[in-house]
Amino acid sequence: MTVASPFAEQLARLPTIERSLPLAGGETRFWEYGAGADGAEERHDAPTLVIVVHGYRGDHHGLEPVIAQLDRPGYRIVAPDLPGFGISTPMAATHDLAGYEAWLQEFAAAVRAESPAARVVIIGHSFGSILVSAALAGGLEVDDAILINPIAAPALKGPRGVMTRVAIGYYRLGAAVPERLGHVILSSPVMVRVISVTMAKTKDRARRRWIHDQHDRYFSAFANRTVVLDAFRASVGHDISEFAARIQAPTLLIAADQDDITPLAAQHRLAELLPDARLVVLEGVGHLIHYERPVEAGEAITAFLDRPGDGHSGQAGRTA
Numbered sequence: 001m002t003v004a005s006p007f008a009e010q011l012a013r014l015p016t017i018e019r020s021l022p023l024a025g026g027e028t029r030f031w032e033y034g035a036g037a038d039g040a041e042e043r044h045d046a047p048t049l050v051i052v053v054h055g056y057r058g059d060h061h062g063l064e065p066v067i068a069q070l071d072r073p074g075y076r077i078v079a080p081d082l083p084g085f086g087i088s089t090p091m092a093a094t095h096d097l098a099g100y101e102a103w104l105q106e107f108a109a110a111v112r113a114e115s116p117a118a119r120v121v122i123i124g125h126s127f128g129s130i131l132v133s134a135a136l137a138g139g140l141e142v143d144d145a146i147l148i149n150p151i152a153a154p155a156l157k158g159p160r161g162v163m164t165r166v167a168i169g170y171y172r173l174g175a176a177v178p179e180r181l182g183h184v185i186l187s188s189p190v191m192v193r194v195i196s197v198t199m200a201k202t203k204d205r206a207r208r209r210w211i212h213d214q215h216d217r218y219f220s221a222f223a224n225r226t227v228v229l230d231a232f233r234a235s236v237g238h239d240i241s242e243f244a245a246r247i248q249a250p251t252l253l254i255a256a257d258q259d260d261i262t263p264l265a266a267q268h269r270l271a272e273l274l275p276d277a278r279l280v281v282l283e284g285v286g287h288l289i290h291y292e293r294p295v296e297a298g299e300a301i302t303a304f305l306d307r308p309g310d311g312h313s314g315q316a317g318r319t320a
Contacts, residue, residue: 002213003210003213005065005210006206006207006210007064007068007294010068010069010071011064011067011068013071014033014037014067014071015033015037016031016033017031017032018031019031019032021107023083023106023107023110024083024091024092024103024106025091025092026084026088027088027089028080028083028088028103029081029087030080030081030107030111031060031078031080032076032077032079033067033075033076033077033078034046034072034074034076035073035074035075035076036049036076036078036114036115040114043076043114044114044116045117046074046075046076046118047074047117047118048076048119048121048305049076049078049111049112049115049120050070050077050121050122050123051078051079051107051108051111051120051121051122051123052066052077052078052079052122052123053080053082053104053122053123053124053125053128053132054082054125054128055126055127055128055129055149056126056232057085057219057220057228058085058086058219059081059082059086059087059218059221060086061214061218062125062218062290062291063079063290065290065294066123066290066297066301067079068294068298069294069297069298069299069301070298070301070302076118078111080107082128082131083095083100083227084222084224084228084231085221085223085227086218086221087221090223090224090227095226095231096231096233097134097234097237097238099230100134100231100234101131101134101135104131104132104140105135105138105140108120108122108135108140108142119143119144120141120144121143121305122136122140122142122144122145123145123147123148123301124146124147124148124150125147125149125290126148126149126151126235126261127231127234127235129147129148129149129150129240130151130234130235130238132145132147133145133147133150133243133244134238134242134243136243136246136247136248137242137243137246137247141249143249143250144249144250144251144305145247145249145250146254146301146304147240147251147252148289148290148297149254149255149259149261149262149287149288149289149290150240150253150254150255150262150267151238151240151262152239152241152253152255152267153262154236155235155236155239155261155262167195167236168236170185170191171186171228174186174228175225179224179225182225186220186225186228187222189220192215192216192219192220193212195219196211196212196215196216197212199287199288200286200288200292201258201288210291211288211291214291239262240270241266241269244273245275247274248275248276250277250278251274251276251277252277252278252280252300252304253267253270253271253274253277253278253279253280254280254282254289254297254301255267255279255280256282256283256286256287256289256293257281257284258284258285258286259286260286260287261287267279280300282296
């Protein structure tokens with residue numbers, strides 16, 4: 001039985017349409033919320049374009065609780081399913097960091113061409129934070145960047161580095177067996193639940209049930225074994241610190257004090273490496289800010305985007 005989202009009423013108030021674009025040799029499906037969903041004229045005139053990039057093995061649904069907090073006049077929000085995940089088809093290229101970066105550059109160019117005068121904001125969660133950072137370092141121009149649960153250091157060095165090594169063994173097993181069996185192993189409901197239970201920190205039973213239901217519904221929506229394995233290698237093989245010095249856009253980092261993947265000390269180091277960064281730390285939450293604390297994340301985003309500044313991209317302060 002599907003568990004109702006705590007944010008269903010908020011999302012229902014947002015105009016929403018589903019669209020698709022032929023990109024990177026595949027078909028990218030994406031969802032448009034707010035001003036862009038009202039029609040082509042509103043899309044063209046939207047003052048703010050927000051591009052939202054989800055994390056590994058999820059799809060656009062994962063960041064909808066955060067999107068619900070950004071229901072503001074003039075906001076056009078676009079949230080794609082990454083190639084090979086959700087209902088987007090795979091790319092023609094390898095699903096590694098270079099492939100995803102090239103796809104994101106192409107996607108961003110396509111949607112911003114429909115809102116040519118808009119302030120451009122990009123949001124990335126977890127693996128999405130790596131993709132966004134790589135694209136920004138590679139020349140993607142935006143006015144503001146927001147990274148939620150940023151991967152600030154190598155995953156193998158995180159507080160749960162042992163768990164990451166277990167995950168690597170799990171994915172290696174999925175790669176070693178025949179294709180059909182590998183797909184079964186990699187989409188195992190038991191493993192999905194173990195991952196979900198490990199990451200959830202909230203003591204609220206209703207919220208935990210909903211989180212587990214979200215993972216049950218969307219965490220195994222990948223096209224094939226190759227896609228999920230290539231993306232996994234990219235997710236554990238890179239981190240934002242590789243790109244930090246080349247990211248010029250004002251950047252908001254929304255980190256968690258109980259994140260099992262990146263220690264808080266690494267988030268502080270990342271904030272120092274970025275040329276223009278602000279760090280907000282949410283307490284009592286782990287790697288699922290988008291499920292457990294989306295309201296606070298939305299408040300941090302709104303405060304960041306409304307900060308005093310000159311024009312679109314003012315100067316972000318640095319806080320810890």
